Amino acid sequence: MFGTMLETPLLVSRILDHAAERHSGSTVTGFVGDMVPRTSRFDVIAARAAATAHALTDLGVSEGDVVAVLSGSRPEVIESMFAIPSMGAAVLSLNVFRSRSFLLAALRDNDVSVLLVDPELLPRALDVIGDLEHAPHVVVFDDEVHGDTTALPGDAQGGQLHALEALLDGRPTTFPWPAVDERTAAALAYTSGTTGLSKAVAFTHRSIWLHSMQMCMAESAALRSGDSVLTTVPMHHVLSWGLPYAAFMTGASIITARPRPGQAMHSGRELAELLATFRPNKVATTPASLQRLLRHLENHPQPLGHLGEVLVGGSPVPEALFDAFVTRHGVTIMQAYGLTESSPIATFARADPHSSATHRRAQILGQGRFPAGVDARIVESGRVLPNDGWSVGELQLRGPWVTARYLGDDSTDRFVDGWLRTGDMATISPRGYLDVVDRVDDIIASGGELISSVELEHAVLRDDRVADAAVIGVPDERWGNRPMVLVHLKPGATATARALWDSLEGHVDLWKRPDHWAFVDDIPRTSVGKYDKRAIRSLHAEGAYRVTTISPGSAT
Template identity: 35%
Template sequence: MSAPLLGQMMDVPLTLSSLIAHAARHHGSAQIVSRRIEGDIHRYTYRECEARSKQLAQALIALGVAPGERVGTLAWNGYRHLEAYFGVTGFGAVCHTINPRLFPEQVAWIVNHADDRYVLFDITFAALVDTLAPQCPNVRGWIALCDESHLPAMRTQVLCYETLLAAQDGNYAWPELDERSASNLCYTSGTTGNPKGALYTHRSAVLHAYAGSLPDALGLSARDAILPVVPMFHVNAWGIPHAAPLTGTKLVLPGKDLDGKSLFELMEAEGVTVSAGVPTVWLGLLAYMRGAGVRFSTLDRTVVGGSACPPAMLRTFEDDYGVQVIHAWGMTEMSPLGTLSRLNWEQSKRPREAQQALLEKQGRVIFGVDMKIVGEGGQELPWDGVTFGDLHVRGPWVIDRYFRQESGSPLVEGWFPTGDVATIDPDGFLHITDRSKDVIKSGGEWISSIDLENIAVAHPAIAEAACIACAHPRWTERPLIVAVKKPGAAVTREELLAFFDGKVAKWWLPDDAVFVDDLPHTATGKLQKLKLREQFRSYVLPTALAVEGCPFDSTQDVAKHD
């Protein structure tokens, strides 16, 4: 057999430094706008961003940071954090974004596990750094992202970011790196056990940026202005800081102020056309807009991910404010983009109700990702929109193992098991029905907690809701709704339960509903169902009282499996 005929193309490595170099050279005057921790608005260009990123690279090299070593960040979305994205990775070190919303003990564990050499931090986290420093003996230095005049009073001896940069001339050429060398490190935000590290490569990050910019993904262009509400410490802000310079998109960074009023005012002031964030942030924004009686003048579309977007929220954005919602799904192990709810030409010609049903799902994959659902025996299940299965994925920006767990790979026959339970319909649209640990198994059948939550929050009096499994002597598990009322709203348990009638199969109907002042969330804004299950571990459902030891009253069994 003869050798294959090789092509005769340039072998130019895909590196993150090439993204900021491209933006500086070809979109040099495009703006990066940041609401600073100091309280003012900072404004500069991609050309200036690359110059300062090179100064940061020089400063870190002068401090003795070597290629492959990790440099941590504890920072909000701002221009200095963006410089770290490129200044750290540009000379071959690894940018490790750390979630400051975690418990200090978790943050310390992550810093130590990553073996960070230096940690850059926004001054709002000065107290956190004072707590962390004694627990992280291998960190050589803590660098405050400010100038000398804003250095906070701290127990920890720190370096000043602006002073470090001022000592460098920026006369630095990005080295040519192996595109498969490590670029970024992100840790999962799991609620049980220690977080796991996902170590990305330059190649995977650039491919992810390309895919995220596609028309059927975020659809970014040099005519857009994007405001990522999703934090830069959470899975690289879904790749937006990489995709924006790739496309020359104006980048608007909101800093620490993520309340509805602050976000709306910044969006309006900067002509934002695209945004992205988790549902809890959009709840606050929509509540502010309703109360203030204001409307968007430029916002065209927003990506909602991190957890399922309630259909009621999607309809509010689109019907009340004319903003397209792109429902997205992904995970840290996927860099994170996997699917987005974008209709093709044929689907866009269907009746509005049919279109809406598709858009409420998590969408179809973008090129680079493949997916399947499998049964308990590992067999692939049909794409009929009905059959539940465990979701598996693969692709060039999906991990093949976790950082520092070289001995074992989580892959199953080359596929990554996501831990999600899902259906896939004949159109290829994914519908996440649960995390495998959250699924409610009643009488041997699965009930989607997410679907029940979406119905609950569609009630006009409900602000947020979670659905968890409660023990049941007859069905093993039954669903309980835990809901938060909107301020000033009134609804009874009976009224909320009646709201589910006719919307799901009778045996899916929740057995009970309780009201709480607020729901627990993870550091990334997801409902923390583990805490809820612990809180309601001893809760006795009314339907359970009629079983075992009491005369069984079928009229009480509102979830009879018929």
């Protein structure tokens, strides 16, 4: 017997209409120019999204087309993220820090018909599309196109330059959103490419809906009307973790912070200024941004009583960083785990109230518990391991917001029996809590034993003299591989490799301690803030680091 419920499609347009009708007073704050804030109400965002859909239609965009966005975190980006899927097309938010070749390939492979671009990035956009056979229309987030011509450069044919505000002038503020299939692609995102070539994932209207609902649940990010959420996660990073869609679903106001022009990441001072100015009760950010904020607060303290909790993802949070925010600033850190392939959130680290205090601490220091929508298993050599909290294997996922394949890529090495291979080595506890040990490619096989680079990084970061630390494995004639750590000291701090090696006493087993140490002024990171270990390995192979080798009996 089938049920009697209506099969109403789960569409992005319904989230937008709901936000305009029920949460019209909630706001989006984005930044233009040199961090100039611009705030818009949800009903205004919805009206401008409808006008944008009319303008895109006149430029030839129809259902199934791909419209790309190359911009910092401006309110117009949020408008586009709703307008494009709602009209039946798919939005592709491009990473502004990726290479020219990547941007060119993304535009070409997806046959992008319109490119929406930040005025600051227009020269870069024009440089890229000059190599396209058929140029998209280029729409600049501005009142007018500055220059003597609206013709596109190079040999590209077909497109023209337009100013968004000129296109929107006089447009209707409602649009007959089509009733597309909820399985239709609504948004595209590329993986960060930390372990190989970037691949595209196509999120459906249905997956965005279900992921947004999970983000709003009390066991997860717990977004609700009246919240003010500051996110430093850019739109090109998995749609800012899906936060805009979840915020519009519940009426939470959102501040989408961009780095200052020319900067790849937010500085501690900049993040502190944003907190002081907007006083959000929630923040979504990365451990790298939190590290910079903590260092700034050490010398420039400010009250953080308005801040209820910080949602942190991208990489595991060092225990020392977690405790520093809790004890010094009274701020709760909640870790989350996910990937582009999982939309991205797959776990949230809220403690189980039925567990002991010891277990609750372990639960919040790990990556969190899987919700009902995500199935997970640990696999080693084709065998599914028990969820006992100590068996280590590759984490595999499946669920309604986990991708089943890559767009235009039929390779099956990342998918097996309907499960996504994450590339992360991890354990799962009997209560379903995840603890990521390391990346498959980053774990260090030494003398038949496995050493977690993440464990060593967190241990080194316990030392108050250390601002940042990254660990890789390097070849060793006797053991196969041994750990090497890059150390970036805090300003004014001094330390020898031996002193830091000794400071690991009681925190790391003797045989796991790094043999090789290098002091650096900067540690390479990817465009999403993770350690770029491929770059570190390459630099080490080129002899770029001055390395000190420690042995237990030495006096170095």
